[in-house]
Amino acid sequence: MRALRPQLPDIALALLVTLIGIGGTLAGAHRFGPDVRAADPGALALVIAAGAALLLRRALPLAVLGTVALLVSTYLLLGNDYGPILLSLLVAVFTVARHRPARTAGVAAGAALLVLLIPTLVTGPGLRGLLPAAAWVVVPFALGLTVQVRREAVARQREEALRRHVDDERLRIAQEVHDVVGHGLAAIKMQADVALHVLPNKPDQAEVALEAISRTSSDALDELRATLAVLRTGTGREAAPGLARVSDLVQRTREAGLEVSLRVRGEQPELPTAVDLTGYRVLQEALTNVLRHGEGGRGEVAVDYAADAVTIEVSNPHSGSAGEGGLGIPGMRRRVEALGGEFTAETTAGRFRVRARLPLEDAQ
Known part of the structure; x- marks a missing residue:
């Protein structure tokens, strides 16, 4: 009623x-x-x-x-x-x-x-009046139909924009969780393999590997909790990791059994939050790929700070080709390009190289 x-x-x-x-x-x-x-x-x-x-x-x-x-x-x-x-x-x-x-x-x-x-x-007036009479119906019908079509088009555009936003948000959440969990699990797996290998003959070294597993899992859980808090409430971005923690990230990778050299050139400026987090995630995922697929157990990390950009490069011995499967490389590429940066991942001269250049001016 x-x-x-x-x-x-x-x-x-x-x-x-x-x-x-x-x-x-x-x-x-x-x-x-x-x-x-x-x-x-x-x-x-x-x-x-x-x-x-x-x-x-x-x-x-x-x-x-x-x-x-x-x-x-x-x-x-x-x-x-x-x-x-x-x-x-x-x-x-x-x-x-x-x-x-x-x-x-x-x-x-x-x-x-x-x-x-x-x-x-x-x-x-008979037949002469058919056309004028029809106009009283045809004209308002055409106007009403036009308004309906236009409003439906606007509604579809709004729904499509909302759907894209939801899809982008799901992808962002998947990428964040993948980066945090993937790196931690890759490091834990390598440390566990080391512990299993040396346990029968060198239990003291196995204990060191187990302690590293404990630290790595604790760090990964803390970072995962912080990431989920940001995704759930939209707050707590001050706890998000950044390039100031690059040494901790490299050390964690070393404890997993990988020889990693670190070179930082230039003084780190006050970075926009998006650049800081993206740079950290690129490093994290690149080192995860080295842990999973690298050859020779070695890797090199270089971070260059300039007035207009931050350049990150991770390389390791590798005889294969750059794979685009999964979330790793495509996720890094998406993150960098979303900030207007440049990203490459390729194998040249027997080394697999990930390079990301993040501009500072566009991200302010």
Whole structure:
């Protein structure tokens, strides 16, 4: 029942159309002299009824259109001239075309047109009046359909933008968790392999590996908790890792059994949060790839700070080719390019090299 209660804009529109219809009908009786038939109470009642029907134009658009079309047809069959009552028909046709599917609205508008043509053929100008009469239905139908198509297009664009945002957010969450968990698990696996290998003959070295596993897992859990807190609440970004912790990251990789050299050139400036976190994640994922796929157990890390950019490079002996599968390399590429940076991952001269250049000016 609530849906049948007219809304305030519909009440105002129905009242306006009714007043225009009454005023125009009364004025038309005297505008052209005594030869024009004066509006009788019956004609005014039809005008008022057609205007009042618009109160439910959005709740019952098809019923309102049928009612208004019958009232207008009756008004004309009684010998009244075309007048402001047709404004009610315009509004009813427009509403149907605006709020109902195109096929349904087309059928309803066609039926209303047939009803309107009856007085045109019976009491009106005959065939000469078909085109003018049809215009009272075709024009508002076209306008209503145009408005509907445009609003549906805007709604689809909004839904598509929301869907892309959700997909991007899911990908970002997957990438964050992948980077944190992947690096920790890769280091833990290598340390566990070392412990299993030396346990029978060198239990003291196995103990060292197990202690490294404990530290690595604790660090990874702390970082995972901080990352999930940021993703869950959008706060806590001050706890997000950055390039100031590059030494800790390299040391953790060394404890996993990988020989890693670190070279830092230049003085680290105050980095934008996005650049700081992206640089750390690129280093983390690149070192994870070295742990998983590197040859020779060696790697090199270089971080160069300049006034306009930070350049990160990780390389290791490798005879294969750069793989784009999984989330690793594509994820690093996405992160860097999202900041307007440059990213390469390729094998040259027997070394696999990951290089990322992060501009500072565009990320401010």
